[in-house]
Amino acid sequence: MSSIQERLYPTLPCFGCGHANERGLRLRSHEGDDGVVTATFTPWPEHDNGLGFLNGGIIGTLLDCHSAAAVMLEADKRGWAALGGAALPYVTAGLDVRYLRPAPLTEPVELRATVAAAAEPEITAAVELWWDGKVRARADALWKRWRPRA
Numbered sequence: 122m123s124s125i126q127e128r129l130y131p132t133l134p135c136f137g138c139g140h141a142n143e144r145g146l147r148l149r150s151h152e153g154d155d156g157v158v159t160a161t162f163t164p165w166p167e168h169d170n171g172l173g174f175l176n177g178g179i180i181g182t183l184l185d186c187h188s189a190a191a192v193m194l195e196a197d198k199r200g201w202a203a204l205g206g207a208a209l210p211y212v213t214a215g216l217d218v219r220y221l222r223p224a225p226l227t228e229p230v231e232l233r234a235t236v237a238a239a240a241e242p243e244i245t246a247a248v249e250l251w252w253d254g255k256v257r258a259r260a261d262a263l264w265k266r267w268r269p270r271a
Contacts, residue, residue: 124149125158125190129197133208137186137217139159148183150190150232158191162231168226180250180258183232185216188246188262191234194239195244215263223251224257242266 126138126149133139138148144197149158161185170176189209196210203210224230234248243265250258 122151124151124160125194126150126193126202129193130209135186135189137182138189146179146182146186148186148190150187151192151212153181156235158234159195160186160187160190161229162232163229164224164226166226172223172225174224175230177220179259180220180224181216181218183230183242183250184248184258184260186232187211187232188216188248188260188264189213191246191248192244192262192264193237195236195239197217199241201241201266202269207267207269209267211264212267213262214265216260218258218260220258222245222255222257224252226254228252230257237261 132141136145150158152158164175168176168179174208193213197261201210231251234246237245239248246262248260249256
């Protein structure tokens with residue numbers, strides 16, 4: 122089954138979620154029956170924070186890019202297509218990340234996202250990184266409608 126990223130923006134070169142970036146994370150998110158968007162990500166040895174855990178910057182990227190999947194799926198369902206030749210209909214306007222516990226470097230982590238509010242000018246999503254039954258990091262993501270200017 123193709124992911125949200127592969128279906129809605131397959132040529133995006135984003136480091137976190139773009140499948141057109143061969144050196145990127147290529148996150149693959151899917152909508153569950155309960156409306157929660159989920160993904161599993163297995164860290165690479167290069168994602169070490171120096172202490173044997175998953176790097177905070179990579180965690181932030183995962184949270185941002187996974188929230189994108191929930192937001193782009195919502196926009197697609199509502200018919201809010203990209204404007205003026207933009208690659209995506211929305212862009213990250215804010216990401217409030219909270220690191221709660223260390224995340225492993227050598228085991229898969231789970232990502233969960235839900236849309237908290239949706240209006241055409243902006244969409245907000247709540248996103249979490251889980252491992253071993255506990256939330257390791259969470260973020261509130263604000264996405265704004267992208268209107269390219271010439």
